[in-house]
Amino acid sequence: MLFPTLLTLTLAALASAFPARRAPAQVVTKCTVPNTAALTFDDGPYVYLYDVSKALVAAGAKGTFFFNGNNYGCIYDADQAKRVKYAVDKGHQIASHTWSHAHLANLTWDELHHEFWLVEQAFQKIAGVTPAFMRPPFGEYNDLVREVAGVRGQTVAIWDFDSGDSIGKTAAQSNQLYDDIAQAHPSTILALNHDVYQQTAQVVVPHAIATLQKAGYKLVTLAECVGAAPYQGAIGTPALRDVRVPFLFSFVRLI
Template identity: 55%
Template sequence: MLSSLLVSVLALAFTVVAHPQLRAAPLAQVITACTKPNTVALTFDDGPFVYAYDISKALLAAGGKGTWFLNGDNWDCIYTDDNIKRMKHLKDKGHQLASHTWTHHNLSTLTRDQLHDEFWRVEQALQRIVGVQPAHMRPPFGAYNDVVRGVASERGQKIVNWDFYTGDADEAPVSEQKRVFDEAIGKKPSSILTLMHETYLGTAHEFLPYAMQKLKAAGYQMVTVAECLGEEPYQWTTTPGTKDSSWKC
């Protein structure tokens, strides 16, 4: 007869094999700052949206690139013909596309299975539309816990938050956004990792041109998140798909 200790050990081993989600997962790295000196990562959450072309044009004219953290079904469905064109444009122009999850939920309130669904559905859209698997993600509201970090790690993604926020999503006047930016850049940081939102008119047409002028004058290079970290933007790339009836929100 097996000893009670051996029975317990075997039972535990069976449980872990039958339920692999119980295995301790490594936690994803949480990034809040760039590592390359004299770089600024200008990032835009909540798209794809109507200001994508304007922001892209302004960045390219200033010799810079940006990073878009994209939702699948937030302000608009990622699979509309207009949004597909916007995403292809951003990818073709050398901007980085990353995950902001599917529906912009507070991830720290979701179960592990719900988290995988939030991650997977936007990853699938990025694979279908532009043929990339993101290496970076930003949790909505910057909210995460160890479960979120574990799921992000399993999906091969690092969590990217920020060290400078303009206040646009909180409807801060553009004059106030400029003031806090001047204060931040006046401290001459080695690098800056921003939080902005593509969905706000003032970000695209008032604050961003002002900020880029100041950054260029101060000698900063405006780069993607991956470039400011010295990393690859995507885990892998593939041939984009062709839209069919399954491309829907």
């Protein structure tokens, strides 16, 4: 019995001498629940979110929105915040695309935490949720990005199908890509789209929904298609917004 005890002591000593590396986040590139397709949308919130949501809801489907904090407007602007809350209330998943759509692989540990935390804080204040998934802008990440995501409890989500809307495809070309993938019929599809484009929201999304459902796919959130929870903890009550400091300053100037 001496040997196992010594071994245990040795391992414990080694563990304290060499602390474990920060566990990097898992990276998902595919759905895992057979016959599911997840339509995901990056770069919002923006005005066309309503068109996307209505098309999904009318078809009994759900989508996933990777929101930035400050891309097509600041997430705290009243119209933008309303869109974030609307997406959650309609049963879609919201996830982080980080704050400023930066190239994350160029950032330091501290800068990365800042990019992540600002969006988490906004989600908590606006919708009462903390995201369990994030997508790095441009799909660019390195070990440091994975470690920060891991520390912050978030899975890194990429995609295995690109509608091409952010790289200049016309609506007709994107529709054709959806026709082709439905025809090829992989077991699952994790689709990248951008709801900030009118043609995506109003032309491609309705076509994608109809095409994929006709091909037998169940259109679910990313969390559902990988069998995970969409948020860290339960959906809570949105917090009160902070007092707007610029207003106070202007008030002080007036007096």
